[in-house]
Structures are given as structure tokens and as C-alpha cells.
Amino acid sequence: MSTSAPTRRGFDPIALIAFAIVVTAYVRAIWFTPPEMTQGYAQKILYVHAPAAWVAFLAFGLTALAGAFWLFLKDPRLDRFAESSAEVGVIFTTAVLVTGPLWGKPVWGTWWTWDARLTGTLFLWFVYLGYLVLRSAVDEREMRARYSAILGILGALLIPFIHLSVYLFRTLHPLPVVANTSGIQMPPVMIKTFFLAFFAFTALYIAFVRVRMALATDRDALDDAAHGGAHAG
Amino acid sequence: MSTKAPGMLAAAWLVARKDLAIEFRTKSAFLSAMVFALISLVIFFFAWDPTAVGPLELAPGVLWVTFTFSGLLGMHRSFAVESQESAMDALLVSPVPRESIFLGKALANLCFVLGVQAVALPAVALFYNLPLGAAFIPLAGVMVLASIGLVAIGTLFAGMTANTRMAELLLPVLALPFFVPIVIPAAQATAGLIAGRSLADAWQWLRLLVAFDLVFAYACTFAFPFTLDD
Amino acid sequence: MSTKAPGMLAAAWLVARKDLAIEFRTKSAFLSAMVFALISLVIFFFAWDPTAVGPLELAPGVLWVTFTFSGLLGMHRSFAVESQESAMDALLVSPVPRESIFLGKALANLCFVLGVQAVALPAVALFYNLPLGAAFIPLAGVMVLASIGLVAIGTLFAGMTANTRMAELLLPVLALPFFVPIVIPAAQATAGLIAGRSLADAWQWLRLLVAFDLVFAYACTFAFPFTLDD
């Protein structure tokens, strides 16, 4: 097994760097990027909202990929990566689901609307919450890895279907309250800030996953030591 | 002894028959599924204010939510029955291909789900005063298409969760998000059909169902053996 | 050894604590109950045609049907956990009064049901754009009152069906008819409250709930020992 004794604590250098980039991005977003004309300061949420969504997709994609590889390589590190990535993805999705309504209330006048993209995000969140619940419900380590690999892969297969069905659902009966979400034309300053925010979130993702993986490694090692593997497999 | 283990489909058929035999051992297992579906319908009926919401709007939703939940019950049972005295181990040591176990269980579950639907549909028509008539045959098609998807996903996850401590809770948590792309098209197609809209209208939904069935029937059959090898 | 068996309520508390401990052994049991409730809500939404049925009309029915089904799951679990290695026998040979087993289980189930409701209610408010505001406190009252009845009935029948082969199916069949007189007043009172009608308006429904609770909490507690002695 590739676990060692419980390891380093203290601050991960990559986390530090990621944190620095995030701070830079937000300083830029808040003070050096002009507010959007019609939405005003509410639009600043964009710099959290959109990159968080992007990172969440990335995280779930990598979870599925790691699961697929695990099925053939059986390397416990792959499973720990999948676990970490899924958890970070759920956190970022939660951020999207929180910032979205916060933004929506001033802009659309409603917290929530059953638009295809919103609903798709919600279901993605459900699928990966289920993934985390499944992980916590299986004690045996090998079985846990196997089950979650399968769920991760099926979840990836599911996404286009959810998108399609929700999309069809709405185009058939468009809701009057749905605002136009696609038509935000951005000036170049905003775009630069926007990309910096993306970069910052990606760095943050890497940092989170690293920390979370170290935690998983320690947990497995501790588990082995303390319970003689009773909780593991 | 020189014996020839049964082929994949023959073995699946054996497993399905055995499952149905257990199901019908007490003739009441199926009966209670139907009663469950019927009572759910009634609960739905009374939980809404019929003056505010017309029956024609309510019926498709009621139908599909009922099918979904009663289906989950049936699928949970299908593996719960194996794990009680570790009967699943006996299947696994036997020369039956893993895929056959999945297909057999799925087949039995399909019978179960379709059976419940066969009772629930006329009941809904009766309660909600739906004019089924011409829509009947296409509706049956929608139900079969949707059930295939429901059963493929449900059987796979029922197998996975059977060995966990919280099977009853975990199964719906895992399966329901996957049911959404089935329930939405199915309910929409149903609504269109009972509203007397044309079949062509339902077709875009059916296409989605067919695609889902194809992708997930294969994916689940292939995934099932991976859930087993301990 | 001169020991003093714990009293009825002390023993009930022991049983409830043990049940909750098993439930929370993996912190995820409760999480999955919540996720289950949330997904059900959304499934309901998509099974209906929202242009035809307004969210304000849909919400009370959705809420109560969700509570009913998730409650059933929790209650089924509460006895399923006992029957696996005949742990129930250990409870029965111990000096704990039969009523305590019932009360303990019911208490644990009540925690479970109320916990799920505490999450589902705000979620419904969000998704269906309900203006809860002032209705919140009276709504909580309706939920507690209805839950007591649901849990009393559900726990009794879960205990009765746990030893049958078809517990998962039989439980809803037996319990749902008894749930109807709880769900109707609860859904009606909820509809009134979120429509902003006065509390006095809900009172006639609440009275029914209170009466039901009193009758069935007693009846079930007393009936439970009779379901046991084999």
C-alpha cells in the first residue's frame, strides 16, 4: 500500500500561491474593473460565479476520469484523487448555487428559476452529493473505490441527458421570468479580470485537491494503524 | 461431472424466473406493490386542491412519480432478497456470468414495474377521468421505453447499495438524479398524449428516452460485473 | 446481581439513542435522507407542467407527499436494522418494557422525520418561490403535529412488517391509508398558510391533526406489545 505514516502539516506552498492569485484577482475585480452598466456592483459576483462553475466541471470530469483509470490500475492514489476532486467539485458547485441566486435576486427579481443551466447545475450537485454519500456508506476501501468509480463514470454519462431533457423541457414551455443569461457583452478590462479569476480558481482547485488528498492519505494510514483495517478494505 | 454451464441469456432467464418465483411465493408481494401504487395515487389526489389544479394537468406527474417510487421499492427488494442469507454468494460461485445476474434481475424488475404500471394506468384514468382511448397504445410504448431505463439504472444501483448499511436510503439518493432524464420526457410525452396531441409531438421526447435506454442499458450491464468482484 | 431495570422512559431513551447512533455511524445516513427529500422535490417539479400548474398550488402537495415517502423510508429502516442479526430478540429478552421499544423507535424516527423536514421546507420555499416569512412558525407547528401522527403509525407498522418477507412493500400498503387523514389536513393547512390566509383558517385542520395524534399515539403505543408476542 502506498500510504506512509501520517505526514506533513503546515501550509502547502501551492495553496499559498493559489491564495495569492485569488487575492490579486479580486483586488483587480473589485477596485480596478469598472462595474457593469446595467447591473452595477451585483455583477462582481460573476468573478466568483463563473470560474467556480468552470472549476466544478473540471473537478467532476477529472473525478470520472480517475475512476475509469482506477478500475484498471487499482492504484489507491487514483481513488483518493477522485474523492478529493469530487469533494472540491461539490464545494465549488455549492458556491455556484449560492452565488447564482444571490445574483439572480437583484437582476432577475427571483432567487431561482427553472432554467436549463440552473437545473442542470442543481442535478450535478445531487449526483455528486450522492457520490460522497456513497463513499461514506461503504467501509471497505476497495469496494468503496470500485463503487465510486462506477458512479463517477455513469454520472459523466448522465450530464448530457440531464442537459438535453431540461433544455427541451424549457424550450417547449418557456417561463416568462427567465431572463436572457447569455447576452452579457464584456469590455476588454472585464475579460482580462475574468480570465484572471478563472486562473485563480484553477489554482485554488489544485491547492484544495492537494490538501484534501494529503488528508485522505493520512486518514487511510491512521485507519490502518488504529483499527487494524476494520473500517477499510 | 461433465456439465455445460448455461449461456448468458439462459442463465439470465433462470435468475429472472427464480426472482419472480420468490416474488410470487406469497401471492401478495405483487399485490402490495399495486396497492402501494393505488394508495399513492389517492394520497396525491387528496394532497392537492382539485379546485386549483385540474386533473388533466395533475395526472401525468402523479403517474410518473408513482411509477418511480414503486419501481424503486421493487428494485430494492430484488437484491435485498439475495443478501439475507448470502444467497448472492451462491450465485457468484456458480458458473453463471455476472452479466446474467444483472440481466436476470433487470428482467424480473421490468416485469414487476410493468405489472404495477398496468394496474396504475387504468386506475389513474378512472380517478382523474382521463380519456385514454386512442392514446392507450402509444402510452404503453412510453411506459415500456421509460421502464427500461428506470430498471437498468435501478437494478445496478440496487446491487451496489445492497451491501451497504443504508441500502433503503442510498438507493433513491443515487438513482433519482438518474431518473430525471427519464421522468421528464416520459411525463411530457404522457401529458401530450392524454391531451390528445399528435404522436409526432411526443416524438422528440421519445427519442431522448430511446437514447437514454441504449446508453444506460449497455453501460449498466457492463458496469455490473465491476460492482461485484470483491 | 441486584440490578434495577431502567424505567419505561429511560429505556425508551436508551433505544432511541442507540438507533440514532447506528443511523449516524456513518454521518451520511441523515445526509442521504436530506438529499432524498431534495431530489424528490425536484422530481415532482419536473413531472408536472409548470405552465399549467402554478408553484403555489403545487408546493403543499409536493411537500407532504415528500415527507410521507421519506418518512416511510426512515421508519422501515428503523426496524430493518434490528432484524438483520435478530438483534430485536436481544431487546425482547431484556427487561425493557415493550412500550419503551416502541417509544424509543418512535422518538428516533421523529428526529429523523423532523430533520428531513427542516431541510426540505426551506428548499421548497426556494425552488417554488414561496413567500414563507410570517407563515414559518405556524408551518413548523403543522409539521410537528403531523409528524407525530405519521411516526406513531409508521413505527407501529414498521415493527409489525419487519418480520415479514415483504417489509418494504407491506409497510407502505398498511401505513399509507392511515396517513391519508394526516396528509390531507396537513396539506390543506399548509396551503392556507402559504397563501397568507389567517391562522384561524388553519385551525379547523389543526384540530383534526391534534385529535389524530392523541388517539393514535396512545393506540399505537398500546398496540405495539401485541404485535410482538409471537
Added chain:
Amino acid sequence: MTTLVEATSLVRTFGARRAVDGLSFTLGPGDCLALFGPNGAGKTTALRLLAGLLKPSSGSARVAGAALPAVEARTRVGLISHRIMLYDALTARENLVFTARLYGLPDPDAAAQHALEALRVADRAEVPVRALSRGLQQRVAIARAIVHTPDVLLADEPYTGLDEQGGAALTALLRERRDAGAALIVVTHHLQEGLALATQAAVMRAGRFVRHEPAAGIDLKQYAAEYRDLVA
């Protein structure tokens, strides 16, 4: 009190099958009944009747002076059954502490620890029961049954799955209980195992005692031969 177990014309039917068919016997303090009999003789059913888990179809069972299922009787009975009767998601210690609390023991933790040590599973006590091997689970099941030091101990094939160490621990425990004045019933298929402890021996067949006598004078070889004829 002189009788701890008292069965009077105990009958239990399952449909047409009379699993227990008119059992009468008494046990006093320090009595240990070794109960033999072929598969399906009704031994398990008899013990479940005495533990109050089954209601007799007719006849009555009294334990420690009280008719079952009175609380006074149940406080003083312990049952080791075919099933382990444990929560397999909980650890051995959690199971035992819970049981000790149910019996209202003054110090549940100490009682649990004591029982675990008596069965030599204290070192595996922090593992969920499901992760234990069969023999270790059986040890925990026995520990659960004796954590409240019952005055009447009903043991249904308690040696099942135990290794030599576990078997010796169980024998010591049963002997200790018997010598402390408890009444025991030990069901087993091994005549020697049963007779080693017994003060009485009985053979059950088709729901009845076909032989019941003090164990003192029994010669194992001869008893074994006669037993074989009796149940054939």
C-alpha cells in the same frame, strides 16, 4: 427460592407441526441441564419459549419465579441463540455497553469490559461486529448474553464456531455461573461437551423429552450408544 426454571406441559405448534409437545421439568440453583436431540427435535423452540420470545400454544413457563414475559423474569435470564443478536454496525463494546444499560447495570462500561475479557475478545472490541470472524462474533454474542450475570442462562449450541481457547473460556464461564447458583440449559450435539458440565441430561425428540436423568452416574460411552438408538 428453589426453582429457577419451571416448564409445565409446554406446547408450541407451528401450523400442524408440534415443535414442542408437552415439556415439563424444573431446574433449581446450580442445576445444569444438557439438552441433546436430533435436528428438528424442538430444542431451539423450547429455549425460545423459556426466554419469552415465543408464546406457548399451551402450558406455561416460569423463570426465576415469575411467569414470562414479566420484567422480573427477563431481568434474570440470558439467552445465547443461533443468531448473534448484535448490531453489526456497532462495535463489540458498543453492543455490550448498550445491553448493560438495558439491564440497568450500575457501571455499564466495567460490565462490558469484564464480559469481553471473560470471552477473550477485549482486544478486538473496537471493531464493528461485521468485521469480526465468525468465532469472534460468537464470543461477543456470548459476552452479550452474560453481561448482566443472569441467574438463568439458556445456551443454544453456544460452542458453535469457537476455537479451543474460546471453548475453554465458555466452559469456565458456564461452570462459574453454575457454581454461583444459576440454572443453565446447554443445547449441544456433542455429548461429551454437554455432559462435562451437566448435572442433568435430557434427550429431546419430536418435541418431548424421551430421556431425562441426573448426569452424575452417566457413562459417556454407554450413553452415546443408547442415544444413537434413541434418536435413530
Added chain:
Amino acid sequence: MTTLVEATSLVRTFGARRAVDGLSFTLGPGDCLALFGPNGAGKTTALRLLAGLLKPSSGSARVAGAALPAVEARTRVGLISHRIMLYDALTARENLVFTARLYGLPDPDAAAQHALEALRVADRAEVPVRALSRGLQQRVAIARAIVHTPDVLLADEPYTGLDEQGGAALTALLRERRDAGAALIVVTHHLQEGLALATQAAVMRAGRFVRHEPAAGIDLKQYAAEYRDLVA
């Protein structure tokens, strides 16, 4: 073919616990290995590995010339485990006929009847398994395991719950299988029971064989004494 069972450095870990820790041995036709060892030694885990129910963490198991879990191997293995592995809502006969079909036997009904008779439960074959006593259930479980006359029979404490008649039937059956050229592994805590049949004897402890030898020259008394020291 000369080897029917072949374990090569078999390892199975549960977390950090090495339940089976480097087992290597082979059995040929007519070999019967009596496997002893204390509770938690890893005997059950070893059998489950050989039956293909668990995947080894490392090492490999071959049965009847094929690596597990190949279908060719599974056709020829029979497993008697701690659990009865039966559908308790179905009758004994239904369980057996179903199993016989799974193995593709030409005449499932006859095979089922034959196995039921070998275990002397044919007269209780029409009752749902749940209504049988423990010993009768164990008989049906054994019948299930041998209905396809396996070439490799893995028996985990198969005598559990059996009365004298059942035990004798099982012994006769194991002997018949062994003499017909099958390879057997019999796990038991009773040295005598195990050695009566064995051509080899092994003692397992902490996942390894600490002793493994032909059974021919073994003196029971001496072996018992040495065993006690070995596992203490």
C-alpha cells in the same frame, strides 16, 4: 491434470490487517486438507479467496487448472460457508433445483433429489427453508454445495449444527467425494473430526500455515497437544 487447487503466495488484506498472508499450497485429486486454526486466523478468508468470492490483494489462486473467477473453475467448485446461502422463502427443493439449473445439470430434479437424500432432508424438502431448524438448514446448505458433484469442495465448518445422523451423512459424502478424486478442504475446530478424513493437515495462524504435513502419520493426542502450544 494433477493439481486441482493451487494457491501461490496468496495475500488478502482488510485495511492493514493481513487476513491471509502468503499462502502457498497445492492439492491434487483425492487430497483432503484439514485446516485448523484459532478464531480470526484467516481460514474463512482463505476459502473465500479460493472460491473466487474475494479477489486476492496479491498472489493467485487456481482451481481445476483455471485462474479464478473463470467460468471453467467455477463450474467445478463447491462452497459450504458460514452462511447457508439459500433463499429462505423458497423450499429446499426449489433451492436445489435452481442451483442444479445454474450449473447446467442435465436432470436438475434428479440431482436435487439425490443431494437431498444424501443429506437426509428429502422428507422436509417441501417446506420453505426459513421454517427449518438450524441443523436442517445446514443440511440443505450442504446439499446445495454438492448438487453438481464438484471436483473441488471447500467446506467451512460444515459440521456446524448437524446432529449425529447429519454429521455421519456429511462424513460419508466427503469421503465419497475424496475417493472419487475430488480435492477437499475442510475447516473445523475439532481436530478429530478433521483428521478422520484428511490426507493432509494444516494449522493456520495470523494468515499463514504454521504447520502443514501429510495426515497419515499423525497421532491425535500428540497433535492436539502440539496444536495447543502452536496457537497459544
